[in-house]
Amino acid sequence: MSDYGQAFALMRDAAAGPWRDYTRHAFVEGMKDGTLPRAAFLHYLRQDYLFLVHFSRAWALAVVKSETHSEMLAAVATVNALVTEEMQLHIGICEAEGISGDELFATAERAENLAYTRFVIEAGYSGDLADLLAALVPCVMGYGEIGTRLAGEATSETYRDWIDTYAGEEYQSACRAVGKLLDQALTRRIGADFAASPRWERLCRTFRIATELEASFWQMGLTP
Amino acid sequence: MSDYGQAFALMRDAAAGPWRDYTRHAFVEGMKDGTLPRAAFLHYLRQDYLFLVHFSRAWALAVVKSETHSEMLAAVATVNALVTEEMQLHIGICEAEGISGDELFATAERAENLAYTRFVIEAGYSGDLADLLAALVPCVMGYGEIGTRLAGEATSETYRDWIDTYAGEEYQSACRAVGKLLDQALTRRIGADFAASPRWERLCRTFRIATELEASFWQMGLTP
Amino acid sequence: MSDYGQAFALMRDAAAGPWRDYTRHAFVEGMKDGTLPRAAFLHYLRQDYLFLVHFSRAWALAVVKSETHSEMLAAVATVNALVTEEMQLHIGICEAEGISGDELFATAERAENLAYTRFVIEAGYSGDLADLLAALVPCVMGYGEIGTRLAGEATSETYRDWIDTYAGEEYQSACRAVGKLLDQALTRRIGADFAASPRWERLCRTFRIATELEASFWQMGLTP
């Protein structure tokens, strides 16, 4: 089992059904056994590039909302990794598939994509760092769990590169760092017993909605 | 034809297809001829109450983003009307239908609802008043146009109250005031020839997306 | 002693020195005994008009940051009172003194004024409603306390209108409503024992800084 911190584990358990729908979605299982059509994967990749643009903006907002030097450092590292590495990775994969950078930039944002990213950013603007992180972690940690599971269970090599990226130590280490940031941000703002706070229910609700929007994102991936 | 100002007319024409899908949606036509099932209408009303909560927040953001006393006055008047009148109206109608205030407050927000309101508020936080208004006007003006058209074309009395609210002089006058606010906000920030500005395309894109999200909202209304 | 709620009383006691510097500033004492030069008062009034513009924006941000219908109603009522009443009052007083509305609007914002309002709005954007209210209440409640005290202690009629406004039942009632909003917002987000929370120190720091910026504002009033 992944160890991405205490708060994440509690939030995930409070959204067990939606979490399963997300992390075991047909799109994911199709990457596992190689039955996912290439067209669906490429459609997903193009949308995921746009997603990363806004997800990077959301992590930059986490820098703005930081209250300590260590929160700031953790958030800056994530923004940097997203913008200078993960976005470049998508550009590279798409170019290898014959999708030019210009075509990628010009992709029209699908409603499911828009709904997810704007929900996250709005939660961040309207709340504090804890509210923002509750909306950010389902994406970060879900990909981490999916990568780890598929690295063990995959019966096809077709989507091996994607799986290796998220199962890899670099990504897993980022997940643990985000888990630590979440635990510390909640402890700083609410106290060590954060799950007993009146805020907890709302934070879990934010986490659950983001999880449901992740499942919708996979579903969109199946319908190019 | 409605006269809700110059910028609105240009933005609507630039999104002619989505605008038709929105203002002539099957939900709307069902209110016109009375065939819309009551369950669909009540489902819509409950979601629309939650919509109004966030729409009021978005208009309050317009106060925050105002740069002149007259912008501030126009935005405050709208927030006030939304919170002290329109939200109360929904509470009243729902109570008359046996839906208590507590039940109304506890309604779960549907994905189509969430997608729309968060898009509007995020556009407002991330941009200036012009960006925010481009996202707000499709709702305000679309209801104004629908109300006016249905007041003339309705063949059933079933949804007369709803139609009269939006066809009425009070609502129509609010639409004209918002149209004037939009024209003035654009002129102040961009110049009188705002449609020739490099910003115009992005503003029209914001308007079009909000219009598409309005159509999705009606569609959601049809599936309680 | 004023009763503006539990959280305010605790925050004020935690900032006892700055609170005294603010509420018993030479500017205030000059209004009490009538020795405050008219030029200083009018200079203050002009700056206070600009202050109210941004203070209204800050209260509108409280609407955006509301999480319940009752929070929203309380914040909307305050924005409305500020924009449609208090700002008009300033315009009226200034016009009676020969300062036209245009002159008032064109007043250059003094550094002390700018520093205060931007601090409050930034606290609101970056935090949640609790952070914003901690920055807003020193102004609201301080004027309430000063008004009440001067109504009893004033030895001159020169500034009687100003004193009566803030000592009056309407303003005092607004202070109590804001005190209730603060207590409820903290209880909702932190719990009934909010002063034992790790957030409390930061909230008190925000309150204290806003109090110090109020004292600077009076000081600015003395130097037209």
Add this chain to the structure above:
Amino acid sequence: MSDYGQAFALMRDAAAGPWRDYTRHAFVEGMKDGTLPRAAFLHYLRQDYLFLVHFSRAWALAVVKSETHSEMLAAVATVNALVTEEMQLHIGICEAEGISGDELFATAERAENLAYTRFVIEAGYSGDLADLLAALVPCVMGYGEIGTRLAGEATSETYRDWIDTYAGEEYQSACRAVGKLLDQALTRRIGADFAASPRWERLCRTFRIATELEASFWQMGLTP
């Protein structure tokens, strides 16, 4: 003469008096001839560390407000340089002077410092990227100009390290990149003839106020 782009040159010329007060402040001249007391310099450094914390947050907000990949890359590079280099530099200098990291973090924020950073961040939250950049550039470019001038005019070695940092190619290159970002952001949002736009006056006003707040910051440096 520095070449930090077209918009900066125009904004600086529109604020010529305040710009001179800022870039030729007694604090600066004291670094030039070595007469600046060490205590004043260290006091300034401590406050400047806190300034950098909030300045980094403001640049992170520029990432949030970016509308293109190239805007995003430029803003991310700046955040990264500020947080992982410039803030570390201050920590290093202060430690060499016997000021521990803990002491640095615990420094109380002076009013002049607070006023400046909150003004910048609020301008960014309330406006778009153009508004934010207009508030950010006086600091970036002013240090660039001061560094370049003092590198040629300094008659003392006392503050050579500070001067070399800002006169150095790395910092100068960052200034040119920010100048390019500003020109492109304005062209994208307003058009090539941005100085003829109705927005220009407000942008210049933001630039001028930030410049005045920079001068106040030096003045604060003189009074530990």
